Amino acid sequence: MSAKKFEDLLEPRRRELSNYFYINRALNPQVAVQISPRPSPQSHQEAVLNSKKISELVTEISQKQNVKREEIVKQLRLILEEIGYKKNLQVIRYLGYLLTKIFLKVSTGVYVNHQGISQIKSQMGKCPVVFVPTHRSYADFIVFSYVMFAYDIEIPAIAAGMDFQGMMGMGEMLRNTGAFFMRRSYNDDSLYWSAFKEYVNQLVSKGDLPLEFFIEGTRSRSNKSIVPKYGLFNMILKSFFLSQVPDILFVPVNVSYDRILEESLFAFELLGIPKPKESTSGFFKSLTILKESFGNIYFNFGEPISTRSFFQHKSQHSFGSIHLHETSEEEKKLIPPLAYEIIRRQQLCTVVTYTNLISLILSKNLTRGQQYTGFEQLGVEIGMWKQILQSWGATIFEKDVGEAIRECLKVQQKLLHCDENGNIGLVTNKISVGKLNPSKLKAHVLSEDTISYSVPFIMLQLYANPILHYFVDAALIVIVLRSFGKMIKDELFKHYCTLRAIFSYEFVLLESWFKMRFEDALLKLKQEKIISLHQNGLYYDVFENKYFEEVLISSVQPFLLSYYVVTVVLETVSEMVDEKTILVNVQSVLENALRENKIFIHPYCLTLDTLGNCLMSLAKNNIVKKTRRNNINVYDVNREAVRKLKANLEIYIPAFHVIKSFDMFLHLKSKI
């Protein structure tokens, strides 16, 4: 696939004398559902108030608490004001103008696969359409709306977190472009949640705007997919299950950036350094960013998924008032596969950039102890990867390699530098974080040295992460074969499954798809001559492509190590342990190992994202039991299970002592 697949929205903007006419052009935005008379922000709120569900609730509360209906209705109006979206074309045009100016200054391009978007546009008008973009940055919200504006599609009603409301002006601005707000806190204000659910139900079943929400629930700090969150997704699907709408089209969209606005913020957050509150001043500070360069933004719209076709079967809600029905338990069970499918399709839509490849290659070289990578060598390796990924069906954003590297170096100048001999390496700076208050930290009080050393690595990894899903399955197979030696397919699959299950949060995947992914990875490995078959095709073993093998193993190395250390820590701490204690211990073990500096340890293994994924996965696999007490997570450790897992992981790290464990990588190095 060529770059022609993509269209740069900024191109025409750059060429025109003034953007004024573009911004003020006549619009005839495509709606999701043709409804007349058109519903309005106000009519939706009224419909919520008049709905059967809400009026019954009001009656119930007023009787129970002996307050007047009007009182409760007044409260509800306030709640709906807080939730409800608005539409102000003036604001939209103004923002459109502002964004055009900003993009022209800091971006080299906003690329959109125009075919994808025209396809969905041509399908709109008949049933609800829900855009489901990946969520990697706050910028997603607004850039997405900008793209809709450019293609003359109604700006979606966007589900936004209340934290935006905290940013003075920002919240209202977003609201005026169609954002509606959802409280995050897990309070059980039943009036609020009933109103919110009903509001969403109205938007889906009676609204004419497309919807937009982030199925991952939050910005992924790691720049790779997060397991789906079901709250809002369930609410949206209710209309389908209750037959209030004939179908819902979910449009997976991959949004990615050559450079993420929040990259350094994320790096700190991943280490557990408190993130500055997202306040307006913070936002405006980020406007000093205007002097910097952020490269391209990529939008890849995937094929819409028809809920109807996906579920095939539809159950019945034949009895009682339909307006009081809820999604049944049976129906809820159908939901996760669709959620995972959306995420899978988002991944399929990944636009692989040279920045991703550069990060992957540099990271691999750093792992093998090579601090610098020559410009030429980098170019050669990129070329190779491009080809391989292409043959695997990935979408590569193509450019001239030399130019791409230079571009990347420019955009990432805070992270990468190139000396006069063309040697490329990480920029290291002393970072001072001042005095940290341990009680305010999420985890260990890392030393400034550790932080200074780690941050660049972590930032680099952020740009390799989005393409790891292409490698992880192959990598796990290679690791199994490397550790055990040759084996038959069934056995290999068994080992693969065990590992894959442990990483099912880290590299999002549904268990029912393991087999498919395994077969797929085997095929790729054989094609690239990384594994081969022995003895009449019975046994699989690692083959001659050492280079490739190394890339694969290094790509999952930090994750494997983190998970292993978590099991080591869980074996020693008390059986009832709070989350912070675990995190502190793991980070401190790893920090010590880093300090010893005997062999290379990738600092990404310190990240709380990975440790968090690990704990969720352990809980899911019944190795720990998670409960919430006084607002903190407490884990009940099943020692036996932990020991088993540790023993299992240990096989892949050939020595039980943590430090020595890195022999594996030495061993690897020696082989190259």
Add this chain to the structure above:
Amino acid sequence: MTTSANKDKNIGFPLNIKSTIPKHRQELLKWNGWGYKDSQFVYQDGKVHFTGKRYPIGEQPLPHLIGYVTETMGVDLNIQSIERDPPKEFDYPEPNIPQNVFELLKSLEIPYSVKIMDRVTRAHGQTLNDVFILKNGQFKRIPDVVVWPESHDDVVKLVKFGNENNLVIIPYGGGTSVSGAVECPQDEDRPIISLDTSQMNRILWLDKENLVACCESGIIGQDLERELSKLGFTTGHEPDSYEFSSLGGWVATRASGMKKNTYGNIEDIVVHVKMVTPRGVLQKNCQAPRMSCGPDFNHVIMGSEGSLGVITEVIIKIRPLPACRKYGSLVFPDFESGIKCMREVAKQRCQPASIRLMDNDQFKLGMILKPAASYFGIILDGIKHFYITTIKGFNIDKMCVMTLLFEGQEKDVKISEQKIYSIGEMFGGVPAGEKNGERGYMLTFVIAYIRDLGLKYQIVAESFETSVPWDRAVTLVQNVKYLISRDCKNFGITHFVINSRVTQTYDAGCVIYFYLGFNYSNISDPVSVHHQLEEKARDEIIACGGSISHHHGVGKLRTKWYTDTVSRVGADLLVATKKELDPNNVFATNNFLTFSTKSKL
């Protein structure tokens, strides 16, 4: 106990009736399509008109129809498909009936025929499949012999004869079935007798005191109404097929008439019914208006679709002819407002004899069938087009029309009208005159003729219907339309129509009637495609809380949903009933379920 008990006291009864429909139906009716031979849409010299004077629309040019069929339906009027000639004797196998059995049948001295046209005419109802086969192909199985019993006693003889000789009997009334109920089971190897009830069409007696009449089951709607009206009465039962369908057929399919609000559905009209089964005659011992006496076996007979026995005599309620009959109509800005209005009318239980709501597409179809030259002028007569669209701001592509029929005393009709129009106003409705109402009802009779025109130009069409709780009606319509549009595209269909109307209201819900047609010039098996579309639509209807059918019945077309509809236990109960009443499966219609054909004797 006999229902003809008081016949001596009833002067002039039993009343022999000369039916409009001759014994050999094909002499008056189309052998391969709907209705009278002399009534059809024809395209001639660049114009379409409806022939004959039977219907008000007859012999007038219909200038708007051509634009519609060519543009909306993509019809090429130059390509007319060739329909096959009426079948000849050698087109079908000889009657499969052993000589000795045949001799026995003759000895019963009941009129019969083995002529091919008589057999083919009774091999089918009026489903798309039936008519398509008539025009283009051949039935897999047709009756071997047609018999015309002339009384209850004849039927008793026939059923006994069938039961003793391992024969199959399929009752045939008016042949208007749209469920495949009257078709022969395809792989039946026993001889099949079509029992045509048309010659049992007497009104046996009439009881003015209690306002009931006892009729033989073969009487068809128009004959019954004509004769009763001569005496100052009506049944008020008027299914759209009432020109041709029979009293026995109504009972056997649980029919529903247009004016059920005033007169009730068939189950409300039937007071007493006799059914001849291989086990004997099932009936009650009195004509009391209601009984508490265990399960009501009238309800075993009603809806039995010919699979348990033959209905021979029915005592039905009659009513004095209404003094006043008046049409009316309202237009609404959109379908949803119209439904809301209907719901309110039902809530207040003030329905006139009939209240129907056509969606925008049907509304437009009504306009297209206008004989006048100006498209809009007359459709909205009584009110001005200008007023509706400009002053009221109705959108021509959204608005829909409600048709009304009032019956009763003049002053009651007036009150009823006022009430309905004021409710209509609450939901944005605007009165649109009597003419439009009247036309609406007239068109329901004429629309049945359109399919034959369509089939000439590669359009297949068929209706399906359902009943649904009020709160699910709008979404049901919306979802079915969406689904059909989507799937038509998936099948590669480029021109299609899917429209709907609400035809009845109840306290707890309403009836929705869909019409689906498409151009099949690029589709190889249109009947099967239509069937698949309808199947998906029905799945969706049921998922939306709608029923398997409101009045068309199950027959062979809707067996897929039968067991789920009545529960496993319910289906078993039907099997048990069947085994009890008809152990040898003489009435092997295969409606509802496939009962084992080979009987365990």
